[in-house]
Amino acid sequence: MTTNIAPPASAKRPPAVQKEDAMWLQKELINRNYSELASARADNRKVSATFVPGNLNELLMCFDFARSLPETNALQNGMRKKSGKFIMDAERDGQSEDVCTYVKADLGMMMGGEVGPTGDPLPRPDLLLLSYTGCFTFMKWFELIRHKYGCETVMLHVPYQGEGRVAPNMRDYVVRQLKETVIPKLEQVSGVKFDIDRLRQYMRESVKAEDDLVAVLQSAKHRPSPIDGYFGAVYYIGPIFTAFRGTPEATQFYATLRAEIEERIKAGAGPVTPEGEMTEEKYRIVVEGPPNWTSFRQFWKMFVDEGAVVVASTYTKVGGVYDLGFRHDPTHPLETLADYCLGCYTNLNLPSRVDMISRYVKEYSADGFLINSVKSCNSFSAGQLHILREVEKRSGRPGGFIESDLVDPRYFSAANIKNRLESYFQMLEQKRLGGAA
Amino acid sequence: MNYTVGVDLGSTTTKAVVLGEDGQVMGRGITNSRSNYDVACQVAMSEALIHARFSLLDGELERVGLAPEVRARRLSQLERGFRAQQYLSQLRVLARELERFASRLASRSQGLAETVERIVSEMEAETDGLYAEGARRKSDFFRDLAGSRYLALAEEEARRAGVSFDALASLFDKAILEVESSSDAAGRFEDHALAAAAGMRQSDQEVAAAVERIARLELVQAGSVGTGYGRQRLPFPEAQIRSEILCHGLGAHAMFPATRTVLDIGGQDTKAIQVDDQGIVTSFQMNDRCAAGCGRYLGYIADEMSLGLHELGPLACTSSSPVRINSTCTVFAGAELRERLSLGEKREDILAGLHRAIILRAMSLLARSGGVNDEFTFTGGVAKNPAAVGALRLLLAENYGELTINISEDSIYTGALGAALFAWRDVQRTHERQTTV
Numbered sequence: 001m002t003t004n005i006a007p008p009a010s011a012k013r014p015p016a017v018q019k020e021d022a023m024w025l026q027k028e029l030i031n032r033n034y035s036e037l038a039s040a041r042a043d044n045r046k047v048s049a050t051f052v053p054g055n056l057n058e059l060l061m062c063f064d065f066a067r068s069l070p071e072t073n074a075l076q077n078g079m080r081k082k083s084g085k086f087i088m089d090a091e092r093d094g095q096s097e098d099v100c101t102y103v104k105a106d107l108g109m110m111m112g113g114e115v116g117p118t119g120d121p122l123p124r125p126d127l128l129l130l131s132y133t134g135c136f137t138f139m140k141w142f143e144l145i146r147h148k149y150g151c152e153t154v155m156l157h158v159p160y161q162g163e164g165r166v167a168p169n170m171r172d173y174v175v176r177q178l179k180e181t182v183i184p185k186l187e188q189v190s191g192v193k194f195d196i197d198r199l200r201q202y203m204r205e206s207v208k209a210e211d212d213l214v215a216v217l218q219s220a221k222h223r224p225s226p227i228d229g230y231f232g233a234v235y236y237i238g239p240i241f242t243a244f245r246g247t248p249e250a251t252q253f254y255a256t257l258r259a260e261i262e263e264r265i266k267a268g269a270g271p272v273t274p275e276g277e278m279t280e281e282k283y284r285i286v287v288e289g290p291p292n293w294t295s296f297r298q299f300w301k302m303f304v305d306e307g308a309v310v311v312a313s314t315y316t317k318v319g320g321v322y323d324l325g326f327r328h329d330p331t332h333p334l335e336t337l338a339d340y341c342l343g344c345y346t347n348l349n350l351p352s353r354v355d356m357i358s359r360y361v362k363e364y365s366a367d368g369f370l371i372n373s374v375k376s377c378n379s380f381s382a383g384q385l386h387i388l389r390e391v392e393k394r395s396g397r398p399g400g401f402i403e404s405d406l407v408d409p410r411y412f413s414a415a416n417i418k419n420r421l422e423s424y425f426q427m428l429e430q431k432r433l434g435g436a437a
Numbered sequence: 438m439n440y441t442v443g444v445d446l447g448s449t450t451t452k453a454v455v456l457g458e459d460g461q462v463m464g465r466g467i468t469n470s471r472s473n474y475d476v477a478c479q480v481a482m483s484e485a486l487i488h489a490r491f492s493l494l495d496g497e498l499e500r501v502g503l504a505p506e507v508r509a510r511r512l513s514q515l516e517r518g519f520r521a522q523q524y525l526s527q528l529r530v531l532a533r534e535l536e537r538f539a540s541r542l543a544s545r546s547q548g549l550a551e552t553v554e555r556i557v558s559e560m561e562a563e564t565d566g567l568y569a570e571g572a573r574r575k576s577d578f579f580r581d582l583a584g585s586r587y588l589a590l591a592e593e594e595a596r597r598a599g600v601s602f603d604a605l606a607s608l609f610d611k612a613i614l615e616v617e618s619s620s621d622a623a624g625r626f627e628d629h630a631l632a633a634a635a636g637m638r639q640s641d642q643e644v645a646a647a648v649e650r651i652a653r654l655e656l657v658q659a660g661s662v663g664t665g666y667g668r669q670r671l672p673f674p675e676a677q678i679r680s681e682i683l684c685h686g687l688g689a690h691a692m693f694p695a696t697r698t699v700l701d702i703g704g705q706d707t708k709a710i711q712v713d714d715q716g717i718v719t720s721f722q723m724n725d726r727c728a729a730g731c732g733r734y735l736g737y738i739a740d741e742m743s744l745g746l747h748e749l750g751p752l753a754c755t756s757s758s759p760v761r762i763n764s765t766c767t768v769f770a771g772a773e774l775r776e777r778l779s780l781g782e783k784r785e786d787i788l789a790g791l792h793r794a795i796i797l798r799a800m801s802l803l804a805r806s807g808g809v810n811d812e813f814t815f816t817g818g819v820a821k822n823p824a825a826v827g828a829l830r831l832l833l834a835e836n837y838g839e840l841t842i843n844i845s846e847d848s849i850y851t852g853a854l855g856a857a858l859f860a861w862r863d864v865q866r867t868h869e870r871q872t873t874v
Contacts, residue, residue: 385805398719401805419666420723423680427718430683434715 022257038120040066049125054132054341058202058246063190067243074105076117078293078407101408128153134347135379154185174338202246203330212254220311224281226264228271230310231300241319282307289372294409312360317345346379354390361395370400400424439659443856446665449704452853453481464489518633521568526624532557534612627652662860688855689814690716693843697810702819704732709806722806730798753824759789792824812841816851
């Protein structure tokens with residue numbers, strides 16, 4: 001079944017912001033998921049909540065769940081300038097200043113009633129599916145929601161790749177939990193019987209979208225890069241990292257996106273940014289760490305103003321490290337789900353992350369790499385200084401370090417970040433000129 | 438003759454360094470930064486040019502065959518005469534503004550204008566003494582010099598004439614702003630230098646002639662580069678603005694060519710910079726989210742203790758058993774300070790602890806930037822503070838062993854020197870290009 005996606009009639013293009021066609025399509029998809037969530041009760045559908053890393057979207061679809069992703073809700077609220085108030089509400093409710101701001105933005109939103117980022121109703125979940133435990137905060141997050149709202153919960157324990165690889169017993173352990181705990185719970189909450197062939201069918205779609213996504217992300221190896229692999233790519237990863245992986249809509253979105261990017265390569269065009277198309281690619285940068293959402297456009301502009309294009313990033317791998325070869329495998333559906341969860345970016349040990357970033361610097365011919373460190377996100381930030389030194393040593397390219405936050409507007413100090421970035425880019429320039437600058 | 442200039446617009450002071458055609462330092466100038474950055478920049482530059490003309494004058498006097506000791510004496514005499522003339526020029530603007538503000542209050546405050554007039558004429562009469570041979574001045578900033586005399590005299594006058602001291606002090610606060618925001622209050626080099634020369638004995642006709650030659654020498658600005666916290670506000674085109682990281686790195690390298698690690702503690706940021714053997718920055722770290730541990734921390738402590746900023750270090754150096762201060766937050770340190778005082782701890786011991794606390798923050802930043810490599814150069818306003826330097830030496834030895842630690846007398850000018858060198862290199866490059874064509 002193919003669903004045709006027409007560009008949204010309602011989305012009027014404000015002249016100040018430029019987007020690629022696929023970006024409008026992406027927005028439409030994300031909004032569509034919010035409307036599905038809004039009508040879930042009326043449509044007699046159960047609502048699940050699950051996190052982006054290790055999300056079992058294909059499996060949840062087998063049980064007809066409407067799918068809500070709390071981090072996505074938090075970042076959408078961040079981009080819509082709503083998160084500041086939610087965070088303060090959560091702090092008033094007893095959450096401390098150092099708690100992950102995604103958690104506080106979500107709790108604050110839920111305290112305000114069943115309304116989501118788009119203003120549509122967002123029902124409280126019937127089921128909390130914790131399918132990735134590499135982020136300990138995720139577990140505590142759902143525990144808080146369960147405590148407050150009494151939701152059903154199911155947890156899939158995912159062992160850490162401490163040795164830098166997935167051992168067979170790790171995979172078996174996850175598969176056993178899927179069979180014995182997760183699937184029975186999903187059946188019980190949804191009232192739908194599990195059909196493994198349905199899962200296989202979704203996975204066939206996933207693979208197509210995954211192939212196209214990788215082609216899009218790797219297009220940044222071209223000079224000039226036709227995409228921004230961080231700021232621009234967060235739009236690209238939206239559907240596949242959330243409720244659309246395994247759907248024909250996602251397959252179609254990624255095919256459209258890929259075709260569009262291939263056209264850009266042919267035309268020798270640079271990335272499209274909210275400020276317009278970038279005409280000069282002065283610096284090619286790899287970025288580690290999540291972006292700041294509350295000042296996303298301003299943050300991006302700081303790069304654009306300096307002629308800096310992000311050619312690769314680790315954040316765009318949080319919902320699947322597809323570029324290193326992983327694909328969902330319809331012939332081994334449960335094993336592949338296990339591998340997917342075990343292979344989350346933040347489930348990789350430090351040497352693997354150092355390898356990956358060093359490879360990016362080399363393969364994408366980057367001039368340097370930057371770390372955006374978010375203090376309240378330990379999954380990412382623990383060990384980042386070690387990563388900085390190691391990648392510098394391995395790649396011979398200079399690293400930069402800035403600090404901001406995910407969705408707490410109080411922790412984005414524009415003047416300081418701009419200062420660091422300018423200094424960093426000028427340092428690259430000076431190195432290039434060998435001291436003659 | 439041509440010169441290039443670098444300006445470092447800091448949060449506390451603005452510094453300028455003038456280089457001659459050979460790239461050697463000719464002059465340095467410093468002034469308080471204020472809300473009007475353009476004026477701060479103008480004043481620092483004109484101070485640096487004054488200093489440059491005195492350097493040229495020194496060369497000129499050498500050329501006419503004056504013995505070194507005679508030359509030094511004449512130059513010092515001239516400089517004091519010059520400064521006295523400059524002080525009088527600023528005092529005239531101050532008097533005019535005081536009078537203007539006093540006249541507005543004439544109906545409410547009887548005798549205010551007359552009192553102000555008496556204070557000013559007393560200050561005028563004191564000028565020669567202020568700049569007499571061997572006279573000590575706590576500061577060379579007009580605000581500090583005139584301010585301390587004005588307030589002392591105002592106190593006497595208030596007691597004697599029964600005029601409100603607060604009213605007199607508030608008049609000064611208003612008037613001094615006008616003096617500081619007027620870039621021509623300090624007058625012209627030519628006028629002051631000639632007046633100073635005229636004030637010397639007749640037998641020094643040779644000196645007077647040299648002064649005249651130098652005063653009439655045309656100095657042409659061939660290039661300029663701005664840097665510092667306020668660099669976006671500098672009246673320079675974008676291409677002539679460099680980050681303070683690069684400027685400090687290059688400036689430190691120019692002062693001490695074997696420098697590999699630079700620590701700069703300025704008013705509101707601390708920078709740890711690694712440079713290579715060409716003075717090119719290879720890595721850097723700055724305080725991001727919080728300004729604790731910067732120069733302002735000391736300013737705050739000085740205010741809390743009702744001491745002058747320059748008095749803190751020497752007082753802390755007299756401590757025999759420093760107190761351990763744990764708060765890294767400036768405001769908490771203030772609270773800790775009051776508590777310690779109330780417990781009867783000695784002021785010098787508390788101050789020694791506070792200086793150590795600042796340096797501990799810097800040590801953490803240094804570690805983040807890649808550690809400390811020999812030689813180590815300490816710059817910025819805080820490098821003038823003996824207690825901070827003492828704490829730094831101790832901690833460096835404890836953590837990194839034996840090192841060469843460089844601190845220049847002119848360390849406050851490091852950023853401006855780096856900027857001036859960038860400007861000089863730009864000029865050289867343009868010149869080379871023109872000669873090749």
